[in-house]
Structure formats: C-alpha cells, structure tokens
Amino acid sequence: MKQKIKPKNKKQTKALLNPLKSKMNLLKIGKKSLLNRFIIPIASIVLFLGIWYLGAEYLRNREIDFRVEKVMNDQGIAEAKALKACFETNDSECQTNTLPSPIQVWTSVKSLINDYYLIRKDKEDFLAKTQVINQQREAAGESPIIYTGRPSFVDIVFTSLKTVFAGFLLAFIIAVPIGIFIGLSNTLRSTFNWFIQVFKPVSPVVWYLLVFMVVKTLLIETSSDNSFVISFISVGLCSMWATLVNTTMGVSSVDKDYINVSKVLKLKPLQKVFKIVLPSSLPLIFTGLRITLSVAWMVLIAIELLAQSPGLGLFVWEEFQNGANDSNSKIIVAMFVIGIIGFLLDRMMLFVQNMISYNKNSIA
Structure with missing residues (x-):
C-alpha cells in the first residue's frame, strides 16, 4: 500500500503543487500551439x-439575371425561360463568364493534370516513332526531328522557373560586383547615384522593349526563337536594383575598425574584399537577393506575355483570349500556382539568408 504524503506546512504544499502546475502549463502551451498552427489556419482557409x-455564386446569379432579362426584352418570355432553364441545368452551352467557384477551379486542376499525362504519353510515342529516323539524320549530320506539340501546364511552369532563375543569376552577376565596386568609394557612390535613381523605377514593359531592340539587332542573323533570351535578360535587368542598392549599402557600412585592421595586415585589394568586406556585408546582400528574386517572379508574368515566351504569363493571356468554358478557372489555377511558387522561392531565400546571417532574430 502506498502511503499518502500529507503536507505539514505551506512550503510542502507548494512543493507538491509545482509539478502539477508545470504539467497544466505545458498542456496550455500545447493547446495554444495546436490552435495557432493548425486550427486557426484551417479555419481561415475554410x-x-x-x-x-x-x-x-452572387456574381454568377447577377450575370444570369442580366442575360435572361436582356433576352426577355429582345426575344420574348419563352426564350428567356429557355435560357434560364439552360443555366439551371449547368449545361456547357450556358456558362457564365465571371469569377469561377472553388469547385470549378478544382475541376480545372484535375483537367490540367490529366492533360499533362496525355501530353507526356504523346511525347513518348513521338520519340519512339522518330528514334530510328533521328539516329539516321544525326549520322548524316542533319538536325533531329523535334516534338512541336503544345506544352503541358507542368512544362509551362518549368519554363517560367527556368526563366526566372536565369534572370536572377544575371542580376546577381551584374549587381553584386558593381555594388561592391561602388560601395568601396564615396566618389563612385556619388557618381553613379543618379544612374541608379533614374533606372531603378523603370517599368518591366520598358525594360522588355529596350532588351528587345538590342537582342534583336545582336542576333539579327539567327533564325531561332529569341523569346527566352529576351525574357530572362529583361527579368534580370528589371529586378537587379534591390541587390545593387543593398550591396552598396552593405559594403559602405562595413565597420571602419575592420578596414583599419586590413590596412595593418597589409591585405591586397582582393583579399580585403573577400576576407573583410564580403563577410561583413553578406546579410544586406542576401536581403537584396531575396527582394530581387521576389521582384523577378512578379515581373516575369508581364515580360513572358510580351515576349511570347511559353511560360505562365503567356498561358494566362491565351486563356483570357480563348474564352472557353474553363478559361477563367484555369486563370485562377495559374494565379494560385504563381502565388505558391513565389512564396516557396521567398522561403528558400530566407532559409539561405538565415544560414549566413549573424542576426537571425531580425529576419522574418
């Protein structure tokens, strides 16, 4: 038999209650964490x-009422009743051209996934049919026959990702070295400040037109499609300014004591940059790169539309022009894909930034 311990005084009573309070506090914290992490987000989604x-549904009913009333005034009550009945059956011939419902968007998601598998099978069949012919053409020094069918939605997404990463890499290659070079000298900062302030707010449409003029002339002798080249250069030039400004600020704000140490150690210019300047300015540089990647993804849609590059921008525009029954739903699908990918790209850059930053609490 276990003996019950009876507290003799207040101290013993508190000592017995403390473990119980700790357990209750842990339960409260666990419930609060569950509420904040799962229940509230799920409730907000619902x-x-x-x-x-x-x-x-409100917009759909509003459009139906307008169209039925218009038919009634133009063609009579019988035609209006027939049109209303057609809308009630939800027949493909009687669809509204307004904001699609979540159910319609989910149907389009499944349709795009099904299209992906059909197109992939079509590509595999094409490659199997042309394998022998292509081997003969390559042996004869001729170019192989390539698949020219329409791309799937997954192919379109990967094309956009390829374009944005190429543009981001270009922005990195241009902005970081120039930012370091300008940041090391007060004279250079004053000299190039006007250039940055003038070109930083230029619209992506204007950058596209400028790049188009230059690339079209440089590649005038080639007959290949230059839409990808024009797209990623436009994206890079339009989005590089945050990295350029942040790199310049980071380099110019390096602690003077560090600079003095490099003089005492008699470091060469490149040694000074790689051992003193870059490690001190990395947090600001990565903040600029994070902004650059976000801007690159945002401007990509407009630039792909203008350049006719087969990415998400062109997909959205073609669906808008198409006017099919599920075009609006596919546009909403593309909108969610763009938003989710943009969020994931930002989290990826934040993860890298947190890895190299000495002040992780200030980054969110």
Whole structure:
C-alpha cells in the first residue's frame, strides 16, 4: 500500500503543487500551439473558400439575371425561360463568364493534370516513332526531328522557373560586383547615384522593349526563337536594383575598425574584399537577393506575355483570349500556382539568408 504524503506546512504544499502546475502549463502551451498552427489556419482557409464560393455564386446569379432579362426584352418570355432553364441545368452551352467557384477551379486542376499525362504519353510515342529516323539524320549530320506539340501546364511552369532563375543569376552577376565596386568609394557612390535613381523605377514593359531592340539587332542573323533570351535578360535587368542598392549599402557600412585592421595586415585589394568586406556585408546582400528574386517572379508574368515566351504569363493571356468554358478557372489555377511558387522561392531565400546571417532574430 502506498502511503499518502500529507503536507505539514505551506512550503510542502507548494512543493507538491509545482509539478502539477508545470504539467497544466505545458498542456496550455500545447493547446495554444495546436490552435495557432493548425486550427486557426484551417479555419481561415475554410472561411476564405466560403466567402469565395458565395461571391462567385452572387456574381454568377447577377450575370444570369442580366442575360435572361436582356433576352426577355429582345426575344420574348419563352426564350428567356429557355435560357434560364439552360443555366439551371449547368449545361456547357450556358456558362457564365465571371469569377469561377472553388469547385470549378478544382475541376480545372484535375483537367490540367490529366492533360499533362496525355501530353507526356504523346511525347513518348513521338520519340519512339522518330528514334530510328533521328539516329539516321544525326549520322548524316542533319538536325533531329523535334516534338512541336503544345506544352503541358507542368512544362509551362518549368519554363517560367527556368526563366526566372536565369534572370536572377544575371542580376546577381551584374549587381553584386558593381555594388561592391561602388560601395568601396564615396566618389563612385556619388557618381553613379543618379544612374541608379533614374533606372531603378523603370517599368518591366520598358525594360522588355529596350532588351528587345538590342537582342534583336545582336542576333539579327539567327533564325531561332529569341523569346527566352529576351525574357530572362529583361527579368534580370528589371529586378537587379534591390541587390545593387543593398550591396552598396552593405559594403559602405562595413565597420571602419575592420578596414583599419586590413590596412595593418597589409591585405591586397582582393583579399580585403573577400576576407573583410564580403563577410561583413553578406546579410544586406542576401536581403537584396531575396527582394530581387521576389521582384523577378512578379515581373516575369508581364515580360513572358510580351515576349511570347511559353511560360505562365503567356498561358494566362491565351486563356483570357480563348474564352472557353474553363478559361477563367484555369486563370485562377495559374494565379494560385504563381502565388505558391513565389512564396516557396521567398522561403528558400530566407532559409539561405538565415544560414549566413549573424542576426537571425531580425529576419522574418
């Protein structure tokens, strides 16, 4: 038999209650964490979908009422009743051209996934049919026959990612060295400040037109499609300014004591840059790179549309022009894909930034 311990005084009573309070506090913290991490986000998603559904239904009913009333005034009551009945059956011939509901968007998601598998099988069949012919053409020094069918939505997404990373790499190659060079000298900062302030706010459309003029002339003798080259150069030039400014600020704000130490150690200019300047300015440089990647992803859609590059920008525009029954739903799918990829790219850069930053608490 276990003997019950009876507290003799207040101190013993508190000592017995402390473990119980600690357990209760842990339970409260666990419940609060569960609430904040799972229940509230799920509730907000359900609320968002509910508001979206109700809004889509309101807009749909508003368009139906307008079209039915118009038919009634133009063609009579019988035609108006037939049109209303057609809308109630949700037939493909009677669809509204307004904000699609979450159900319609999910249907388009499944349709795009199904298209991806169909197109992939079509590519595999094409490669199997042309394998022998292509081997003969390559042996004869001729170019192989390539698949020219329409790309799937997955191919379109990867094209956009390839373009944005190429543009981001170009921005990095241009902005970081120039930012270091300008940041090391007050005279150079004053000299190039006007250039940065004038060209930084220029619209991506204007950058595209400028790049188009230059690339079209430089590659005038080639007959290949230059849309990818024009797209990634435009993206890089449009998005590099945050990295350029942050790199210049980071280099110019390096502690003077560090600079004096490099003089005492008699470091060469390149040694000074790589051993003193860069390690001290890396947090600001990566902040600029994070902004640059976000800007690159945002301007990519407009630039792909203008350059007719087969990415998400062109996909959205073609669906808008297409006017098919599921075009609006596919545009919303593309919108969510763009937003999710943009969020993941930002988290990726934040992860890298946190790895090299000495002040992780200030980064979010």
